[in-house]
Amino acid sequence: MNAQENLTVAVAGGTGTLGRAVAEELRGRGHRVRVLSRRSAEYPVDLTTGEGLAEALAGCDVVVDASNSTSPKGAKATLVDGERMLLAAEEKAGVGHHVGISIVGCEKVPIGYYRTKVAQEGVVESGPVDWTTVRATQFHELVAGVLAPLARSGLHPLPKARLQPVASVEVAHAVADVAERPALRGRVEVAGPEIVDLRDLALQWRAAHRSRVLPVPVVLPGTVGRALRAGALTTDRADVRGTTTFGQWLMAGR
Numbered sequence: 001m002n003a004q005e006n007l008t009v010a011v012a013g014g015t016g017t018l019g020r021a022v023a024e025e026l027r028g029r030g031h032r033v034r035v036l037s038r039r040s041a042e043y044p045v046d047l048t049t050g051e052g053l054a055e056a057l058a059g060c061d062v063v064v065d066a067s068n069s070t071s072p073k074g075a076k077a078t079l080v081d082g083e084r085m086l087l088a089a090e091e092k093a094g095v096g097h098h099v100g101i102s103i104v105g106c107e108k109v110p111i112g113y114y115r116t117k118v119a120q121e122g123v124v125e126s127g128p129v130d131w132t133t134v135r136a137t138q139f140h141e142l143v144a145g146v147l148a149p150l151a152r153s154g155l156h157p158l159p160k161a162r163l164q165p166v167a168s169v170e171v172a173h174a175v176a177d178v179a180e181r182p183a184l185r186g187r188v189e190v191a192g193p194e195i196v197d198l199r200d201l202a203l204q205w206r207a208a209h210r211s212r213v214l215p216v217p218v219v220l221p222g223t224v225g226r227a228l229r230a231g232a233l234t235t236d237r238a239d240v241r242g243t244t245t246f247g248q249w250l251m252a253g254r
């Protein structure tokens, strides 16, 4: 299927890690991009109230929803109830394609945030607008963003967890490809180049930052621990595979 040219694309959460990269990628390809978020100067919207959505979506062809909230209350309000409100506003505005963002394997790890992501996928996939869901593995930014503050305490408590981190810019490239094509009414999986244990990722982070943080192996009990040890958040059948390893990303000084 040919990619569409000169689209008007709204990126909800366009000031976040993924959203910023998606907006930049789409602009670079010549599309008109609107950045939607609570603090966007251009299109301030609040997904928890629906404020600003009608104005922001008027005349848009495609919406990429890269918004996020990880607090227990905020996640449901933004990702599930907010998603319903966003889709209703898209239907009114005549948007032709909604690109949802989710997480590889989220249905296999029963923690609150992942349950919310599964619920969000359901809202999109049974919603009123033609859709494609892009599922990604953990971003390098997230892994580094968890390890850095922990290191300040001098300890890295590390459960055994097989992960497949990916550079957010590579996910953004795949999301832009999806946004340019007609809705699939299906999912596209994007994953990093290698499956690595969190303990090895932490050692790479430690070396790159010349840190003396002490790695402390911990055991995560129960279903969540078992799922992470078994690599529930990884895939060997990604539709798109990033090429930048966590080590290379660290070496580039991110």
Ligand SMILES: NC(=O)c1ccc[n+]([C@@H]2O[C@H](COP(=O)([O-])OP(=O)(O)OC[C@H]3O[C@@H](n4cnc5c(N)ncnc54)[C@H](OP(=O)(O)O)[C@@H]3O)[C@@H](O)[C@H]2O)c1
Pocket (backbone or CB within 6 Å): 012, 013, 014, 015, 016, 017, 018, 019, 036, 037, 038, 039, 040, 045, 046, 047, 048, 065, 066, 067, 068, 069, 078, 082, 101, 102, 103, 104, 117, 135, 136, 137, 138, 139, 140, 142
């Ligand atoms: N991080 C990862 O490793 C990872 C991996 C796989 C998939 N994902 C998925 O990728 C998506 C983006 O994640 P991210 O880590 O890039 O997010 P992020 O950096 O936390 O950015 C979140 C964005 O959402 C906006 N936002 C939050 N609440 C809002 C509200 N009520 N109304 C409007 N905008 C709101 C924020 O802007 P304001 O604060 O200005 O509103 C910001 O632009 C999510 O669906 C996430 O599940 C993330």
